[in-house]
Amino acid sequence: xxxxxxxxxxxxxxxxxxxxxxxxxxxxxxxxxxxxxxxxxxxxxxxxxxxxxxxxxxxxxxxxxxxxxxxxxxxxxxxxxxxxxxxxxxxxxxxxxxxxxxxxxxxxxxxxxxxxxxxxxxxxxxxxxxxxxxxxxxxxxxxxxxxxxxxxxxxxxxxxxxxxxxxxxxxxxxxxxxxxxxxxxxxxxxxxxxxxxxxxxxxxxxxxxxxxxxxxxxxxxxxxxxxxxxxxxxxxxxxxxxxxxxxxxxxxxxxxxxxxxxxxxxxxxxxxxxxxxxxxxxxxxxxxxxxxxxxxxxxxxxx
Numbered sequence: 001x002x003x004x005x006x007x008x009x010x011x012x013x014x015x016x017x018x019x020x021x022x023x024x025x026x027x028x029x030x031x032x033x034x035x036x037x038x039x040x041x042x043x044x045x046x047x048x049x050x051x052x053x054x055x056x057x058x059x060x061x062x063x064x065x066x067x068x069x070x071x072x073x074x075x076x077x078x079x080x081x082x083x084x085x086x087x088x089x090x091x092x093x094x095x096x097x098x099x100x101x102x103x104x105x106x107x108x109x110x111x112x113x114x115x116x117x118x119x120x121x122x123x124x125x126x127x128x129x130x131x132x133x134x135x136x137x138x139x140x141x142x143x144x145x146x147x148x149x150x151x152x153x154x155x156x157x158x159x160x161x162x163x164x165x166x167x168x169x170x171x172x173x174x175x176x177x178x179x180x181x182x183x184x185x186x187x188x189x190x191x192x193x194x195x196x197x198x199x200x201x202x203x204x205x206x207x208x209x210x211x212x213x214x215x216x217x218x219x220x221x222x223x224x225x226x227x228x229x230x231x232x233x234x235x236x237x238x239x240x241x242x243x244x245x246x247x248x249x250x251x252x253x254x255x256x257x258x259x260x261x262x263x264x265x266x267x268x269x270x271x272x273x274x275x276x277x278x279x280x281x282x283x284x285x286x287x288x289x290x291x292x293x294x295x296x297x298x299x300x301x302x303x
Contacts, residue, residue: 032276075186088153105131147178187297199218202216238299251291
């Protein structure tokens with residue numbers, strides 16, 4: 001009901017929200033804004049869908065959310081899909097796959113175990129003309145229904161951290177199984193100096209994960225040790241070919257931002273491109289972070 005009311009008021013205020021979006025987009029420093037091409041693609045896609053009678057508030061107002069600017073840019077620059085490839089996208093935010101599939105003629109497999117979210121992705125994708133053969137399928141990363149060595153490249157943008165129990169480690173093994181020798185795997189996960197597990201008061205992804213007291217498991221915030229123990233330890237014959245760390249440059253900014261986002265929805269999040277260029281920076285290492293951040297890893301499966 002709370003989400004319904006937020007969307008209802010967003011629709012009522014849509015003209016004002018679009019003006020507000022233009023304002024903060026204009027005053028963001030584009031030279032410091034990674035992934036801005038994804039936002040432009042999303043804005044255009046939202047306008048096209050609107051003309052077809054499909055309203056997507058997220059595309060019209062905030063197609064790329066906060067650190068996804070960095071994550072989309074990192075994954076795209078490091079993997080660069082090419083014609084004829086087979087690509088697996090493990091439940092990344094759907095705009096990333098839409099963008100890649102609009103540019104390149106390849107087989108793009110998007111999987112998502114959240115049936116409600118998947119239905120929305122399928123509904124949107126059916127209204128878009130892709131260059132790629134885009135397939136959205138109900139599947140989770142722990143049980144990939146593909147043969148060994150099937151994909152040239154794999155993306156997983158801010159997903160692995162949400163799989164409860166030992167699911168992150170098991171998902172890494174499954175992804176590695178379906179990746180071809182010589183193939184590339186690009187993933188991003190949230191990080192802090194000290195490992196944390198975050199719980200929330202509802203099951204965000206409708207997957208009934210572990211519940212602790214009255215709260216549900218939401219995600220892990222990895223430190224350097226847990227990245228090695230829970231993620232990289234699951235792989236064999238690999239080499240890291242690129243790594244970048246991106247995070248907030250003020251101690252309490254993200255906590256305060258998240259509270260405003262939860263309370264005010266799009267009224268706050270239309271500011272995301274402005275925040276990325278003014279409140280976030282690149283860091284040399286996880287241990288240099290001032291608070292929460294995200295790490296991008298690009299890994300090659302050695303032949």
